[in-house]
Amino acid sequence: xRWTLLVGLLCFAAGAGAGEVGQIKAAKGAVFxxxxxxxxxxxxxxxxxxxxxxxxxxxxxAGVTFSDxxxxxxGPGSVLAIERYAFDSTTHSGHFExxxxxxxxxxxxxxxVKHSPDAxxxxxxxxxxxxxxxxxxxxxxxxxx
Amino acid sequence: xxxxxxxxLVILGAIYAQPAAREEIVVVLPSPDGHTGTVIVQRGxxxxxxxxxxxxxxxxxxxxxxxxxxDAEVRQSFGVALEAxxxxxxxxxxxxxxxxxxxxxxxxxxxxxxxxxxxHRPVPDIMVVGHTxxxxxxxxxxxxxxxxxxxxxxxxxxxxxxxxxxxTAGRGEREPLVPTADNIDEPRNRRVEINVR
Numbered sequence: 001x002r003w004t005l006l007v008g009l010l011c012f013a014a015g016a017g018a019g020e021v022g023q024i025k026a027a028k029g030a031v032f033x034x035x036x037x038x039x040x041x042x043x044x045x046x047x048x049x050x051x052x053x054x055x056x057x058x059x060x061x062a063g064v065t066f067s068d069x070x071x072x073x074x075g076p077g078s079v080l081a082i083e084r085y086a087f088d089s090t091t092h093s094g095h096f097e098x099x100x101x102x103x104x105x106x107x108x109x110x111x112x113v114k115h116s117p118d119a120x121x122x123x124x125x126x127x128x129x130x131x132x133x134x135x136x137x138x139x140x141x142x143x144x145x
Numbered sequence: 146x147x148x149x150x151x152x153x154l155v156i157l158g159a160i161y162a163q164p165a166a167r168e169e170i171v172v173v174l175p176s177p178d179g180h181t182g183t184v185i186v187q188r189g190x191x192x193x194x195x196x197x198x199x200x201x202x203x204x205x206x207x208x209x210x211x212x213x214x215x216d217a218e219v220r221q222s223f224g225v226a227l228e229a230x231x232x233x234x235x236x237x238x239x240x241x242x243x244x245x246x247x248x249x250x251x252x253x254x255x256x257x258x259x260x261x262x263x264x265h266r267p268v269p270d271i272m273v274v275g276h277t278x279x280x281x282x283x284x285x286x287x288x289x290x291x292x293x294x295x296x297x298x299x300x301x302x303x304x305x306x307x308x309x310x311x312x313t314a315g316r317g318e319r320e321p322l323v324p325t326a327d328n329i330d331e332p333r334n335r336r337v338e339i340n341v342r
Contacts, residue, residue, distance in 0.1 A: 023268065023270065023342075045267070061228065071230050073231070075225040124169050126169055126188050126204050127202075128186075129185065132183035135182070138169070
């Protein structure tokens with residue numbers, strides 16, 4: 001009995017963790033999603049999950065629409081980690097943390113930032129950006145990369 | 146042997162052509178409606194507030210500075226990324242002839258434009274929500290609102306949007322756009338919302 005409950009809870013937790021948080025709407029050239037150590041070729045329509053990394057080759061670019069209507073896109077030679085994401089479509093509360101390791105990123109913030117201005121953070125190797133309802137772009141060039 | 150030395154030189158050249166230090170830049174853009182939001186950049190102990198169009202914070206090696214870029218400079222550096230930004234999600238409203246799932250003449254025209262626009266969206270995720278006015282019984286209105294949503298889904302499937310990408314719901318008279326007393330013939334409440342992501 002106790003085991004059934006535990007297994008049930010674990011399944012629920014795994015289900016929630018594996019949820020779709022966004023969808024790839026544009027993909028050109030070499031584009032990959034890195035998920036649990038596996039590198040999957042990314043195509044238009046593919047779901048994006050929390051903890052995925054979006055990776056583009058020298059000729060690649062990709063755009064993602066998230067469930068709170070945030071839009072993110074990356075240019076060539078980029079590595080973008082979707083570190084944390086949660087959004088409640090009823091209350092519009094949530095959190096969004098992404099990290100640009102290298103390359104270029106464009107961001108249009110969505111509903112969760114409108115609801116609470118501290119909900120979204122974007123990191124680079126040197127900085128943390130807080131977002132107050134806006135469009136912005138970020139570029140990171142690593143030495144020798 | 147010569148080829149080998151030449152190859153080594155090319156590789157060395159490629160390595161030294163790369164920047165010796167890390168470079169980063171953050172630029173705030175005006176949105177299409179002309180409004181510019183705010184980005185707060187926290188870098189070590191420094192804090193920069195960017196809230197003017199094309200205001201930037203730049204890091205070169207250990208050197209941090211603010212800068213003002215031009216639209217052209219942003220296009221140059223970020224053109225490919227900006228090009229890949231998805232079309233923003235949007236909502237369309239269409240209205241019905243009283244008591245039916247027939248669109249008004251005006252909404253029929255608008256539907257043509259909406260369908261044309263939807264063709265430009267790759268893999269649209271669509272939620273169609275039907276509503277009624279307060280004329281009639283609650284149960285009958287629940288049914289009618291669901292029919293209205295289903296009818297619209299039919300049009301979307303007809304232009305080639307896969308049915309599995311379209312969800313429908315009927316909210317009956319429970320969510321009026323214009324709150325009214327019961328049994329009020331209010332055209333603005335006889336509607337569907339087509340939410341496209």
